[in-house]
Amino acid sequence: MPLDLTLAPLYRINGQDIASLPGLLALNPPRNAARGREKDRLIVYLLLTGNAVFSTSEYLQVAQDAANAYYHTTGALTGSLRAASDLINKKLLDRNMASSARGQYVIGWLTLAVLRDTQCTLSMSGPMHTYWFGHEETRHIHEPASSGKGLGASQTLNIHYAQLNINAGDRLLFLGRAPDAWDSTLNDPAPSSLDAMRRRLTTLTSVDLNAVIMQVTNGAGNLKLLDGTLDTKAGKKEDVTPPQTTPSLPHAEEALSTPQQVDSASVSSTPLQENEPEAVVEPAAHVLQPSAYAIPLQHEEVTSQNKVAASLPRNTAPRDFPASIPRIQPSQSVVGDPAIAVEEDELPDINNEEDEVETAKVVEPVKIVEPEAPREPSEMTRQTAKVLATSIQSTRRINQTIGEKLRNFLPRLLPNTEAGDSFAPSSFSMFAIAIGVPLMVVVMLFVVYVQYGRTPQYEIFLGQAQEMSAQASALSNPIEQRESWKNVLLYVDKAENIYRPTSDTITLREQAEVNLDKLLGITRMPFNPAFSVNLGIDVSRMAASETDLFLLNAANGEALRAVPASNRRGFELDTTFNCKPGLYGSYTVGPLVDILTMPTLNSINATLLGVDAAGNLLYCAPGQVAQAIPLPPPDTNWGRVTAFILDSGNLYVLDSSARAVWVYTGRDGTFVDRPYFFFGGQTPEKQDVIDLIVSGDDLYMLHSDGHLSTCSYSRIESVPTRCQDPSPLINTIAAYQDTDLFGTAHFTQILLTALPNQSILLLDADTQGVLRFTPRSLELQSQLRPTTGASNPVPSGPVGAIAVGPNHVLYLAVNGQIYFATDMP
Structure with a gap:
């Protein structure tokens, strides 16, 4: 049996309930729907956060464009949902790039719900929530890890898909961030009717609201959008005009990293005609609450109050801008694809360009210098070797002399020894002296060799590496540059193998590797x-x-x-x-x-x-x-x-x-x-x-x-x-x-x-x-x-x-x- 869908927006700003919720559409498939979309009913629920200004018509146009993209995309259901989300992402990203110089941005949180018979498919971008209240169970759908931070922040599109089987009597609640007072209702949805749940949610708290309740009933497949203002004591509805002032804005980083969600009050009953988008009643102006959505919606017609407010001086200082959104500077043009993201801190300082320009000089062609082979040991090295050989011989003679002196001197230190008694070191003492003294000599020789023997070879290879580095920097032929930087790495390896890595070799190696990667088109990735x-x-x-x-x-x-x-x-x-x-x-x-x-x-x-x-x-x-x-x-x-x-x-x-x-x-x-x-x-x-x-x-x-x-x-x-x-x-x-x-x-x-x-x-x-x-x-x-x-x-x-x-x-x-x-x- 076909199911009827009734949508009740909850939209409240600064304590006042607003009749219509911008960014909410409920559509039956149009006559010209693409193949595979003929039986799909679509719910579009778009929330905007940031510090840019959106008029009511712009807000609705973005949501309507997403619906059109869905109904005109053939193929798999997820492909059509992705096409709709991608269209909003591109629109918001282009707008963010255009307004980056003023520090203004907008991030979109989007929930798309497609109903085909009893199957409901959800597409969620941004930290959105969906609550499903069935006959015997409830389900909370919220996956910020896969749905991402929202649309318009980057070219990467993050979407979380989910499926539900709905029946008559079920209710669904779409929202961004639920007030704390709603916890008991969301965990135990006691009201059995749509009106009861609306009243319970709106009366539990006085904070701003932005949400949508959907009731499923048996019927002929109709869609119905209710008014957003509840009846007053006299049985009539209040006429509410939202305030004309712009609310204080939260920090951009807070809106992205810890998204604050929305709460909304109820909406006037306006049944939708089949195959046509629902009629949305525009208030005089729309202002998104500062606790979650910092984009004030402005109506195109400016009232007298608005004219007075417009005449007052405005703060034109740039506001905080999320680092994940591409930015441009108005004074600099970007060559190439305009969709390329350019970070502010990566842009060159155009004020110092003249300081970096050097007068062109005529230089002679640079010839590649073949590296020299290691030179013969210097005269100083030969003299050092002679001194070491002489020291070894002297050490041996001193060792023998000390042994003789100890044999004669040690007995005099011992008490009660007679003149005729002779003292001779034990075999263990003689063994220790025989092993210890040569060992000490070897250690001394090793230290001297390391300091005076290997250092000259290290200096030779380091000098050759530095020479090849200077040559590579002066070359203009990419092939010659490539070979020169390879030679730098070759001599750095030789220097480090002979001696050890030093600050000089580490710097040369990093310089050579960076330049080689740039020449060869290599991008290094940290695994x-x-x-x-x-x-x-x-x-x-x-x-x-x-x-x-x-x-x-x-x-x-x-x-x-x-x-x-x-x-x-x-x-x-x-x-x-x-x-x-x-x-x-x-x-x-x-x-x-x-x-x-x-x-x-x-x-x-x-x-x-x-x-x-x-x-x-x-x-x-x-x-x-x-x-x-x-x-x-x-x-x-x-x-x-x-x-x-x-x-x-x-x-x-x-x-x-x-x-x-x-x-x-x-x-x-x-x-x-x-x-x-x-x-x-x-x-x-x-x-x-x-x-x-x-x-x-x-x-x-x-x-x-x-x-x-x-x-x-x-x-x-x-x-x-x-x-x-x-x-x-x-x-x-x-x-x-x-x-x-x-x-x-x-x-x-x-x-x-x-x-x-x-x-x-x-x-x-x-x-x-x-x-x-x-x-x-x-x-x-x-x-x-x-x-x-x-x-x-x-x-x-x-x-x-x-x-x-x-x-x-x-x-x-x-x-x-x-x-x-x-x-x-």
């Missing part, structure tokens, strides 16, 4: 061990979600799950997770050969999908028994499945022995239809393909010898699918012009990062490097490598597998341990 102890397993594949990490044990084909540790330092294994070969019902699953994470919403509620060599899929989830479902075999039957990938809901399966890539059309995470052949009539050579990725209609295949081949699927029957084998990799970095970087690399795995800045990653296992390429053109962008020196915990050795999470975390598997680095570019 940390994921586990407190070594796992001791050979990891062949990894897959990562926003919170979990999955590892494939190459020895037995079992998938392991790692979750963040309780001490928030790294990860720990989930010993209850079961995803391994075995008998599941009537199907036998062999060792898994590949794994991938599943979309958050799928019909089987699985988080991980594995496949064995015979095409059997294994759906796994925490706390559940794994479920096996074989893929329908292709017409030629299976040879051996070696890899698979998921793109836009479709599954691409690689059978390299049969020279085939089979495509299965997905249905909410299941693949029950027979596949079609990707290549059509053309079958390129690919028996040696070890990995693949798919982006739209483009297929990229990595071969065992490290080269790539690409194919573009043709949807026109008269035009066959085109393939290029090999596909050339392009290196535009000038310092590599005389070398073949790709020819010496050992590529073992290929990945595709998430949108919007999508790039192709190739793992060079031997150098522990990850090379980033642009899709289609395959042009090298940069290399990602661990840091050098003592700060790098990653041991030497090849990398077995890599993974990249949607939260830009890069994982490396090396020698039975996993290492991770955050904020991957």
